[in-house]
Amino acid sequence: MASTQQGRVVEHALLPVKPGREAEFEAAFAQAKGIIAAMPGFRGLTLSRGVEHPQTYLLLVRWDTVDDHEIGFRGSPEYQQWRALLHEFYEPFPVVEHFDELERIETTN
Template identity: 50%
Template sequence: MILEVALLTVREGMNEKFETAFREASSIISSMRGYISHELRPCIEDQHRYALLVQWQTLEDHTVGFRQSPEYQQWRQLLHHFYDPFPTVEHYGPSLI
């Protein structure tokens, strides 16, 4: 299992629209091959930041299967205009404990 971690900073005044768009986009990502689960968590210290945590079966399920799919273009169209700056995405391996 791979954990994708993206810290998202949403443009000021766009939180409500972002959260609505993310609910719609959730059906896109959850339909992808290798998808296990995802969470979007709001930051307590900064109301414009969120942590997106997505579990995938393999790294390629995210980097190839999702990112190179037509569905990703829909995801991108729904969400990418909310971010400033554009998020950095990292991938983590299985838990050590």
């Protein structure tokens, strides 16, 4: 299941934050992002907040391989810190899926 191209696996998670706890979640995420960023195989992330549904966040994390996320990160002691900081905010718990990135277009404007 692991991708053979560096940084081409995208973890996708819609994070349904309990209403009224968005600011707390964002503060906790600001702490937690350093945990995930230090993990082997991590290549970057974006966190976006829903426009129509501001209690829903979209987390996209780029990994070298699915195993870097599923085994490396989730099996690490650091994941317990991540979990302690963030998991209390979700209702229901998010579904996480992985995608092989086929195309990426970025502009400088």
